[in-house]
Amino acid sequence: MSSTAESTLDERAAKLRDALGSRVVLASDPDYDVVRxxxxxxxxxxxxAVVTPESAEEVVAVVRAATAAGLRVAPQSTGHGAAxxxxxxxxxxxxxxxxALRGVTVHPEAEAAIVLGGSHWNDVLAAAAPHGLTALHGSAGDVSVAGYSLNGGVSFYSRTHGLAVNAVRSVQIVTADGSLVRASAHQNPDLFWAVRGGSxxxxxxxxxxxxxxxxxxVFAGMLLWDATHTAAVSRTWAEWTASVPESVTSSLRVLHLPPLPELPPFLSGRSVVVVDGAALESDERADELLRPLRDLGPEIDTFTRIPSAALVHMHMDPPQPTPAATRHRVLDALPAEAVAAFVAASTDMTLFVAELRHIGGAIARPLPGGGAVSAVAGEYIAHGIAVVPVPEAAVPAHGAVAAFVDAFEPWAGEALALTFLDGGMDRAAGFAAALDRLRALKEHWDPRNVFAAGNPVP
Ligand SMILES: Cc1cc2nc3c(=O)[nH]c(=O)nc-3n(C[C@H](O)[C@H](O)[C@H](O)COP(=O)(O)OP(=O)(O)OC[C@H]3O[C@@H](n4cnc5c(N)ncnc54)[C@H](O)[C@@H]3O)c2cc1C
Incomplete structure (x- = not known):
């Protein structure tokens, strides 16, 4: 690096340190590898550099100091969407x-909550449950409310209640000029439209x-069979999802589980096929709806009425940080040929998870008055996940998840689900018809392209 570049680097670092002191962690600092x-x-x-602000005022200070130093700003809550x-x-x-910006205040009479920008779904569920309330959370409780909701958010309640982004009433947001502004249907409505999808x-x-x-x-749970039953379970699930009401949201997965001591013995080292989901129905009606799947004689059946805060454990997402490669496609239909493609593709042992999530219903209906993204047009999401335990595993892992979703090419539509997008994809396609207006609003609110987002507005 030239001495000019060195001094520029030093000047930028000095500007950040002047404004934010020890909050700034640079590549030369011992904590850098931990916080990045x-x-x-x-x-x-x-x-x-990495900065972990503890208040809205500190976020304002970070944005002002970074832009004054000629640096961009990348918001990240948990890094579930880091790919x-x-x-x-x-x-x-x-x-x-x-x-460090976590906290939830529930207003039970309004059936609403104020959630700080880095809060996880677990924080919301813990605060809402004592009031008999829950939320449009996803399958993992340690995903952030902001990152999930503002990128769409597909919940096990979503075929009835739509994407989580439609449940956002307002945001407090620090914009590119370092202002803290409120955006809602009545204040800065264009910014409110943009952030609901543009995040x-x-x-x-x-x-x-x-x-x-x-x-x-909620009536929810999972049914589990050995993977030798994948063809029969997949065929039945596909026919079943074509007939169930919008009150039922479910997923079909083949899991190839490694032989790990932390897994229960009945799962460790096995390949299994699992159907899980939630039914917003009475127990009697839910039992009646589940009959075709239960008739296949699952080895495990946990479907019953559970406290809604427990729904977040149903999908058995990894409880700790995990190195993963993922890819998805949204499918317009799941005919018998597509089911056969799933059964064949799911046998690839490089995959950790081969999943079909049932969407459609309210997920596919744009919300009048909604934001840039308020629906995902399609009936199913095909989602492949492979673990990358060492860097050398990245190439085969990416190859496996790409091959998995490519198997559904004939049934894949144009739509993408923003929360499931990874790098290397045409992410602008996830904005669909909203892209032109999003671009115009990006030009207005962030003309110097200060913000680096997981799903950038190009
Ligand atoms: C185990 C697991 C389970 C999942 N389950 C589901 C699911 O059931 N349904 C579903 O739809 N998705 C699911 N996802 C995808 C997840 O919702 C997305 O990856 C989401 O973007 C994660 O948000 P995050 O803030 O936790 O992650 P981050 O990587 O921190 O954030 C992702 C992006 O969101 C934006 N962002 C985050 N916080 C803020 C903020 N405060 N202000 C402005 N922008 C912000 C940024 O652009 C950032 O790049 C899952 C992912 C994993 C890994």
Whole structure:
């Protein structure tokens, strides 16, 4: 590196340190490797600096100091979506980790909650459950509310209640000029439209108001068979999903589980096929709906009425940071040929998870008055996940997840689900018809392209 470049680097670092003191962690600092590491530990993100603000005022200070130093800003809450950011060069960006900005206030009478920008779904569920309320969370409780909701958010309640983004009532957001502004249907409505889908491309959300759901309990669970039953289970599930009401949201997965001591013995080292989901129905009606699947004689059947806060454990997502490669396609239909393609593709042992998620229903219906993204047009999501335990495993892992979703090419539509997007994909396609207006609003709110988002607005 030339001495000019060195001094520029030093000047930028000095500007950040002047404004933010020891909050700034640079590549030369001992903590750098700890604070730069996202939940998806396969992603080797190397930002210019990392800052972990503890208040909205500190987020304002970070954005002002970074832009004054000529640096970009990348908001990140947990790093579950870090793979989407992986093909963005962060060498001139400050990674703003929102881990320290967590807290939830529930307003039971309004069935709403105010959620700080780095809060996890587990925080919301713990605060909402005592009031008999829950939320449109996804399958993992340690995903952030902001990153999930503002990128769409597909929940096991979503075929009835739509994407989680439609439950966002307002946001407090720090914009590219370092202002803290409120965006809602009545204040800065164009920014409110843009951030509901455009998320981190428009600023750092320091808090958001979300609608809650009035469910103290829910009928939910999972059915599990040995993977030798995959063909029969998949055929039945596909026919079943074509007939169930919108009150039922479910997923079909083949899991190839490694022989790990932390797994229960009945799962360790096995390949299994699992159907899990939730039914917003009475116990009698839910039992009646489940009959075709139960008739296949599952080895394990946990479907019953559970406290709604327990739904977040049903999908058995990894409880700790995990190195993973993923890919998805949205399918318009799942005819018998597509089911056969799933059965064949799911046998690849490089995959950790081969999944079909049933969407459609309210997920596919755009919300009048909704934001840039308010629906995903399609009936199923095909989602492949492979673990990347060592860097050398990355190539086969990416190959396996790509081959898995390519198997569904004849049934794949144009739509993409923003929350499931990874780097290396045409992520702008996820914005669909909203792209032109999003671009115009990006030009207005962030003309210097300060914000580096997982799903950038190009
Ligand atoms: C184990 C696992 C389970 C999952 N389950 C589901 C599921 O059931 N349904 C579903 O739809 N998705 C699911 N996802 C995908 C997940 O919702 C996305 O990866 C989501 O973007 C993660 O948000 P995050 O903030 O936790 O991650 P991050 O990587 O921290 O954030 C992702 C992006 O969101 C933006 N962002 C995050 N926080 C803020 C903020 N405060 N202000 C502005 N922008 C922000 C940024 O652009 C950032 O790049 C799952 C992912 C994993 C790994």
């Amino acid at each position: 590491t996202p939940w998806n530990v396969a992603i080797d993100q190397r930002p210019f 989407a950011l992986a093909d963005t060069d962060l060498a001139n960006a400050v990674l703003v980790r929102l881990d 981190g491309a428009f600023g750092i959300v320091v808090s958001l108001e979300i609608e809650l759901l009035p469910y103290a309990d």
